[in-house]
Amino acid sequence: MESVQNAVRLEKLTKHFGNVVANNAISLELHEGEILSLLGENGSGKTTLMNMLSGIYYPDSGQIYIHGKPVTIASPKDAFAHGIGMIHQHYKLVDVFTATENIVLGLNEKGKLNLKEAGKKIKEISEKYGFEINPDQKIYDMSVSQKQTVEIIKVLYRGADILILDEPTAVLTPQETDKLFAVMRNMQKDGKSIIIITHKLHEVLEVSDRVAILRKGEYIGDVLTKDADQQSLTDMMVGHTVSLNINRPEPVNPTPRLEVKGLTVFDDLGVKRLDDVTFTAYSGEILGIAGIAGSGQRELLESISGLYPISKGEILYHNPKTGCDENLVGKDPMSIQKAGVSMAFVPEDRLGMGLVGSMGMTGNMMLRSWRNGKSFFVDKKAPEQLANTIWKELEVVTPSTNFPVRRMSGGNVQKVLVGREIAQNPAVLMTAYAVRGLDINTSYTIYNLLTAEKMKGVAVVYVGEDLDVLLELCDRLVVLCGGKVSGVVDARTTNKREVGVLMTRVGGNGNEQ
Amino acid sequence: MFDFLVSFIPRAVMQSIPLLYGSTGEILTEKSGNLNLGIPGIMYVGAISGVIGAFFYEQSVPAAEMNAFLAIAIPFLSSLLGSFLMGLLYCFLTVTLRANQNVTGLAMTTFGVGFGNFFGGSLIKLAHSEVPSIALSATSNFYRASLPFADRLGWFGQIFLSYGFLAYLAIAIALLTAFLIRKTRTGLHLRAVGESPATADAAGINVVRYKYLFTCFGSMIAGLGGLYYVMDYANGVWSNNAFGDRGWLAIALVIFTIWRPNVSVLASILFGGLYILYLYIPTGTQFAVKELYKMLPYLVTLFVLIIVSLRKKREDQPPASLGLHYFREER
Numbered sequence A: 001m002e003s004v005q006n007a008v009r010l011e012k013l014t015k016h017f018g019n020v021v022a023n024n025a026i027s028l029e030l031h032e033g034e035i036l037s038l039l040g041e042n043g044s045g046k047t048t049l050m051n052m053l054s055g056i057y058y059p060d061s062g063q064i065y066i067h068g069k070p071v072t073i074a075s076p077k078d079a080f081a082h083g084i085g086m087i088h089q090h091y092k093l094v095d096v097f098t099a100t101e102n103i104v105l106g107l108n109e110k111g112k113l114n115l116k117e118a119g120k121k122i123k124e125i126s127e128k129y130g131f132e133i134n135p136d137q138k139i140y141d142m143s144v145s146q147k148q149t150v151e152i153i154k155v156l157y158r159g160a161d162i163l164i165l166d167e168p169t170a171v172l173t174p175q176e177t178d179k180l181f182a183v184m185r186n187m188q189k190d191g192k193s194i195i196i197i198t199h200k201l202h203e204v205l206e207v208s209d210r211v212a213i214l215r216k217g218e219y220i221g222d223v224l225t226k227d228a229d230q231q232s233l234t235d236m237m238v239g240h241t242v243s244l245n246i247n248r249p250e251p252v253n254p255t256p257r258l259e260v261k262g263l264t265v266f267d268d269l270g271v272k273r274l275d276d277v278t279f280t281a282y283s284g285e286i287l288g289i290a291g292i293a294g295s296g297q298r299e300l301l302e303s304i305s306g307l308y309p310i311s312k313g314e315i316l317y318h319n320p321k322t323g324c325d326e327n328l329v330g331k332d333p334m335s336i337q338k339a340g341v342s343m344a345f346v347p348e349d350r351l352g353m354g355l356v357g358s359m360g361m362t363g364n365m366m367l368r369s370w371r372n373g374k375s376f377f378v379d380k381k382a383p384e385q386l387a388n389t390i391w392k393e394l395e396v397v398t399p400s401t402n403f404p405v406r407r408m409s410g411g412n413v414q415k416v417l418v419g420r421e422i423a424q425n426p427a428v429l430m431t432a433y434a435v436r437g438l439d440i441n442t443s444y445t446i447y448n449l450l451t452a453e454k455m456k457g458v459a460v461v462y463v464g465e466d467l468d469v470l471l472e473l474c475d476r477l478v479v480l481c482g483g484k485v486s487g488v489v490d491a492r493t494t495n496k497r498e499v500g501v502l503m504t505r506v507g508g509n510g511n512e513q
Numbered sequence B: 001m002f003d004f005l006v007s008f009i010p011r012a013v014m015q016s017i018p019l020l021y022g023s024t025g026e027i028l029t030e031k032s033g034n035l036n037l038g039i040p041g042i043m044y045v046g047a048i049s050g051v052i053g054a055f056f057y058e059q060s061v062p063a064a065e066m067n068a069f070l071a072i073a074i075p076f077l078s079s080l081l082g083s084f085l086m087g088l089l090y091c092f093l094t095v096t097l098r099a100n101q102n103v104t105g106l107a108m109t110t111f112g113v114g115f116g117n118f119f120g121g122s123l124i125k126l127a128h129s130e131v132p133s134i135a136l137s138a139t140s141n142f143y144r145a146s147l148p149f150a151d152r153l154g155w156f157g158q159i160f161l162s163y164g165f166l167a168y169l170a171i172a173i174a175l176l177t178a179f180l181i182r183k184t185r186t187g188l189h190l191r192a193v194g195e196s197p198a199t200a201d202a203a204g205i206n207v208v209r210y211k212y213l214f215t216c217f218g219s220m221i222a223g224l225g226g227l228y229y230v231m232d233y234a235n236g237v238w239s240n241n242a243f244g245d246r247g248w249l250a251i252a253l254v255i256f257t258i259w260r261p262n263v264s265v266l267a268s269i270l271f272g273g274l275y276i277l278y279l280y281i282p283t284g285t286q287f288a289v290k291e292l293y294k295m296l297p298y299l300v301t302l303f304v305l306i307i308v309s310l311r312k313k314r315e316d317q318p319p320a321s322l323g324l325h326y327f328r329e330e331r
Helices: A046-053 A076-081 A099-104 A115-129 A144-157 A174-189 A201-207 A230-238 A297-304 A333-339 A361-369 A381-393 A410-423 A440-455 A467-473 A496-504 B002-031 B039-060 B068-096 B101-126 B137-144 B150-160 B165-183 B185-195 B197-202 B207-233 B246-256 B261-280 B287-294 B296-311
Strands: A006-017 A020-031 A035-039 A061-066 A069-071 A084-087 A162-166 A193-198 A210-215 A218-224 A256-266 A272-282 A286-290 A312-318 A325-327 A341-345 A428-432 A459-463 A476-481 A484-490
Touching: A006 A046, A006 A193, A020 A046, A020 A193, A020 A210, A035 A046, A035 A174, A035 A201, A035 A230, A046 A084, A046 A162, A046 A193, A076 A084, A084 A144, A099 A115, A099 A144, A099 B185, A115 A144, A115 A174, A144 A162, A144 A174, A174 A193, A174 A201, A193 A201, A201 A230, A210 A230, A218 A230, A230 A496, A256 A297, A256 A459, A272 A286, A272 A297, A272 A459, A272 A484, A286 A440, A286 A467, A286 A496, A297 A428, A297 A459, A333 A341, A361 A381, A361 A410, A381 A410, A410 A428, A410 A440, A428 A440, A440 A459, A440 A467, A467 A496, A476 A496, A484 A496, B002 B039, B002 B150, B002 B165, B002 B185, B002 B207, B002 B246, B002 B261, B039 B068, B039 B101, B039 B137, B039 B207, B039 B246, B068 B101, B068 B137, B068 B207, B137 B207, B165 B185, B165 B207, B165 B261, B185 B197, B185 B207, B197 B207, B207 B246, B246 B261, B246 B296, B261 B287, B261 B296
Parallel strands: A020 A218, A035 A193, A035 A210, A084 A162, A162 A193, A286 A459, A286 A476, A341 A428, A428 A459
Antiparallel strands: A006 A020, A006 A061, A061 A069, A210 A218, A256 A272, A256 A312, A312 A325, A476 A484
């Protein structure tokens, strides 16, 4: 009888990506008509698991049951056929189409295309669940939350009764989030079963009936929301500190190097990305920036490097060469770099910023040095030497210094990038996700490089994802949450639990516990 | 003035038909996200393929015994086949092998013109012609046949009924294409493929199939423009390079009409008129002035481009993924 009540039952689903186990024998149940929160840190395998349910990935082993029947889901079409609809983080909509056109796209309904009829049906769905939408509005005229509404209706229009929402609130304002939750409750009343992926604990507690927790690809357990609180959930989510034994010497002679005061920025859609961010980076220390992905890390580093428009705030730089204080706001990236602020930014696609994929190591070294010298021709010798040094010292695996970096493995690309930035002898070195996708040995090489820089008296800013690493590598941690600094802690005395709470606490209302 | 218009408009219309075919074909192609700059070459191949078909039919049957249906069908089908193969080649290079669309298109134009001139020259030799051209008057007569009572209707007949069937077919195809793009499910899917192939793919639309299908359809339609030019406009006379820059004008027309084949019906007549306007403006022996008048269609296109980019209306922009290839795993 028990299986009948389950809308979805996953049995020992396993998925590998290369050598990495993204999901290890995960078993999970979604009851009929419930809202289940799937909670976990970045990289804990939540999205991978849901992608297997929605047909994007195919599990290596394990079995999926829908309404008690074993099924095979090999494509998004199969998922639709079983009534599963997933709303991804990145919306898939055609900008110049209306909401209606996007919703009926790809449907092979009988008869001729009747957008009016479809519009009526969309209106009905909207009224039923409390959406606010104009079916004839073009997507490019819509706000992010309206686009999300279109995505949800698209799924409902196709008759889905099991909905998966992947971090739906990440891009919404608090008011929009409330509206979304109201809609979710209406859908629940209508008998739909919903899985919501999120890291925001207060939302978990507010909207869901039950919480399932993943950590590093493993299923940790589930708990009824009414029996849970923020603390117990954080504990389950972050687990116990793992000892990594990263060499961490005491900071040498720390003096303020970079002061960020009241930094506020907006993105091109007018959404506030950084809100009154204030902190100081000292020379001779590694300052870690912790936070859930998308909490403003990227915007922070880009603002400091002069790549992001700053609407308010100051960035004061104590130049060790001249001894003067300089305000970096309003300066162009070139002069900021010349002053000694260097950024080794490793974005999601790794080559997007910093390196040119089709050029070799030498060519990429020249990106920094082409202005040197007075000759009409560029100096190729110095970069060639630098490339050779990095090649040997960092053990970059490449057939030659002219081999296109695009075709190197991720770890080697990152070594080239970090190596080049360090060779600039920066006074401030900023790295973002420097070890993303790297194996353990290469990661340690990078940690050691950063520590060596710190001992030279450089102010190192390290944006990272893995809390264990942040706690062992850094001297202090700035915790970002939703574009705000939710806390600055000493990495030596704090623990994962404390940082985990700071990372997930929107608004910084610190007196909950 | 009226007499001038009665003689000018039919000339302009006859000029417009190849442009209309070319632009309709190119619009259909571009809506699938393929920027096919090979259209001039494809129209050229469409023309020479029709000529080859007509030539061998005329050679095998005496003029008096020619069957009207076969005389039309053979060049028509061989023209379609020639331009279809060109479209297929373009798709194979750009969709399957993901070659650069601009380079491929330009190469195909060069190839198409060379292909046409080579076989044109060969046919001229085969026919032992004394002038550097080959005349297929018998076939052309079938193509140019207009309604028998058109002559008796005065100016009305001259302006509206004096053309061969390919002219009316061009208008019908343009209107049908406009309907297909705007009103049908297939058109919706096609536009989605051209705008955002990743979205279309996620919605279960077969992106590769749509690109192949509509690029090949587009090529075949454009090829008919070449066929019309030889068989109707030029009275069945093929001479190398006579087709001129009409292919490029057709591509300019695509931008001029902002990707709308129904607008193209009238816009092509405007272009055709501007294209031959210099013949009607007495310039005497000042040939340089004539050349200035020939620039008019392009100037108008530039003007429209400026207006459109000033208005910044999203619907007036080219398909968003025009010129880009799509590969599912490349995100």
